[in-house]
Amino acid sequence: MAQYNLGVCYSHGRGVPQDESEAAAWYEKAAAQGNSRAQYDLGVCFANGDGVAPNFSEAVRWLRAAQAQGDREAGDAIKAVLDRARQKRAAAAELPAPPVAIGAAVELRGVKAGGLN
Numbered sequence: 001m002a003q004y005n006l007g008v009c010y011s012h013g014r015g016v017p018q019d020e021s022e023a024a025a026w027y028e029k030a031a032a033q034g035n036s037r038a039q040y041d042l043g044v045c046f047a048n049g050d051g052v053a054p055n056f057s058e059a060v061r062w063l064r065a066a067q068a069q070g071d072r073e074a075g076d077a078i079k080a081v082l083d084r085a086r087q088k089r090a091a092a093a094e095l096p097a098p099p100v101a102i103g104a105a106v107e108l109r110g111v112k113a114g115g116l117n
Contacts, residue, residue, distance in 0.1 A: 006026045007022075010023035024051035034069070039074075043065075046058040047081045
């Protein structure tokens with residue numbers, strides 16, 4: 001619980017300088033030890049990119065861990081994250097494809113089929 005509380009302090013700048021990266025690091029320590037509130041807050045950090053790189057897969061993973069422990073807000077948060085991921089994919093699909101020379105080899109790196117990011 002102390003690790004989670006320290007994360008909250010860093011997130012809100014209570015007694016320490018506000019630092020979202022430090023908050024996320026403390027949330028992760030507490031989440032790894034099974035603190036459901038830390039799991040929820042870490043999921044939100046990943047969903048919003050607060051102190052960590054945005055990552056919808058990690059957001060859902062931590063939110064599901066919180067939900068499994070009975071966190072009532074986690075289910076709604078998971079739905080919101082998945083909706084945002086769908087919107088982001090849809091927006092990306094609407095972008096015009098860059099021109100490619102006929103017969104040119106196209107290499108895709110870091111693309112995962114069915115991934116959330």
